[in-house]
Amino acid sequence: DVKVTQSSRYLVKRTGEKVFLECVQDMDHENMFWYRQDPGLGLRLIYFSYDVKMKEKGDIPEGYSVSREKKERFSLILESASTNQTSMYLCASKSHPTIYEQYFGPGTRLTVT
Amino acid sequence: SQQGEEDPQALSIQEGENATMNCSYKTSINNLQWYRQNSGRGLVHLILIRSNEREKHSGRLRVTLDTSKKSSSLLITASRAADTASYFCATDPHGSGNTGKLIFGQGTTLQVKP
Numbered sequence: 001d002v003k004v005t006q007s008s009r010y011l012v013k014r015t016g017e018k019v020f021l022e023c024v025q026d027m028d029h030e031n032m033f034w035y036r037q038d039p040g041l042g043l044r045l046i047y048f049s050y051d052v053k054m055k056e057k058g059d060i061p062e063g064y065s066v067s068r069e070k071k072e073r074f075s076l077i078l079e080s081a082s083t084n085q086t087s088m089y090l091c092a093s094k095s096h097p098t099i100y101e102q103y104f105g106p107g108t109r110l111t112v113t
Numbered sequence: 114s115q116q117g118e119e120d121p122q123a124l125s126i127q128e129g130e131n132a133t134m135n136c137s138y139k140t141s142i143n144n145l146q147w148y149r150q151n152s153g154r155g156l157v158h159l160i161l162i163r164s165n166e167r168e169k170h171s172g173r174l175r176v177t178l179d180t181s182k183k184s185s186s187l188l189i190t191a192s193r194a195a196d197t198a199s200y201f202c203a204t205d206p207h208g209s210g211n212t213g214k215l216i217f218g219q220g221t222t223l224q225v226k227p
Contacts, residue, residue, distance in 0.1 A: 004155070031213040042201065042219035043156075050212055058214075090155055094213045100144055100205060102215060104155035 003027070004105035006091055012111045019078040021108050023091030029103075030096035032074035034058075034066065037088040037107075049074055050096065081112045119202060119218040127226050132189040134221040136202030137182075143205040145178055145185050146215065150199045159187075159200075192225045199223070 007022035023032065031050050035043040035058075045058030047066040055066050063085060067075045074093075078085055088109050092102040120135045136145070144163045148156040162169045162178045162185065169176045175188040189196055199222045203215040 033213075035217075040219060043217040045214065045216075048212065048214060056212070088153075092156075096213065100161055100213070101146060101158040102156075102203075102213070104148075104157070106155045107153070109153070 004091060004093055004103050006089075006105040006108050008108050009106060010109050010111075012113065013078075013081050014113055015082060017078075017081045017112075019081050019110065019112075021076040021078075021089055021091075021110070023074045023076070023093075023105055024072055025074075025093040025103070026072065027093070027095070027103070028071065029093035030071070031094045032068065033092040033094075033102065034064075034074065034076045035090045035092065036060070036085075037090055043090065046076065081110075083112050086110060086112045119200075119221045121221060122219070123222045123224075125224040125226065126192060128192060128194055130192055130225075132192050132196070132223055132225070134187050134200055134223070136185045136187070136218050138185075138202075138204045138216075138218075139183065140204075141207040142180075143207060143209070145176075146203045146205070147174075147176060147185075147187050148201045148203060148217075150201065150220070152198070156201065189223075192223075194225050194227045197223060197225045 004025045033048040034046045049055045049068040065077045091105040094102045118137045146161045147159045150156045173190045178185045199220045201220045202218045
């Protein structure tokens with residue numbers, strides 16, 4: 001079974017802190033994604049990566065950056081956390097190119113105070 | 114931007130009844146997928162229907178796709194309390210290439226009462 005793990009289930013940070021969210025997948029998937037999920041807004045794509053060191057902006061990249069130094073690991077970075085970044089963050093991965101479904105991690109609920 | 118619009122936003126039924134949720138989208142797609150999310154957890158893939166398919170079944174799930182109306186429906190038959198979850202449709206839009214990007218709807222929250 002594909003396994004996608006995220007470094008924390010719950011995280012509380014202060015405004016202005018630099019925050020790292022880590023995601024690791026164990027199935028050699030090429031594509032990885034970071035979403036945030038807010039009530040009434042569904043899932044919105046922040047960034048995605050289709051190869052090591054390759055990244056592209058999603059729909060809401062402002063205030064975020066990402067890093068993919070190894071194929072299995074995709075990190076989301078909040079350069080200076082703000083209260084409006086309080087959200088559920090979901091990581092996903094998929095194989096390439098003919099497998100279409102995405103595999104999700106359990107999510108990180110981030111609270112910025 | 115969010116492509117999928119789901120209807121209803123919330124649905125409450127008794128165990129054993131059928132549950133139907135709908136999804137509309139705006140642009141041409143390669144395929145449409147449905148995912149389930151149990152409370153506070155990640156999403157789990159349920160079923161995929163390609164743009165050239167009209168109906169697909171998987172166990173108690175039945176998905177239909179009408180590309181002329183840009184809409185899809187998910188039917189869960191003989192529902193169980195364990196089906197209580199949020200359900201999301203996700204579209205793979207034309208032109209996304211090999212990025213694998215999906216556009217998710219806002220979700221339908223289903224409650225199945227025992």
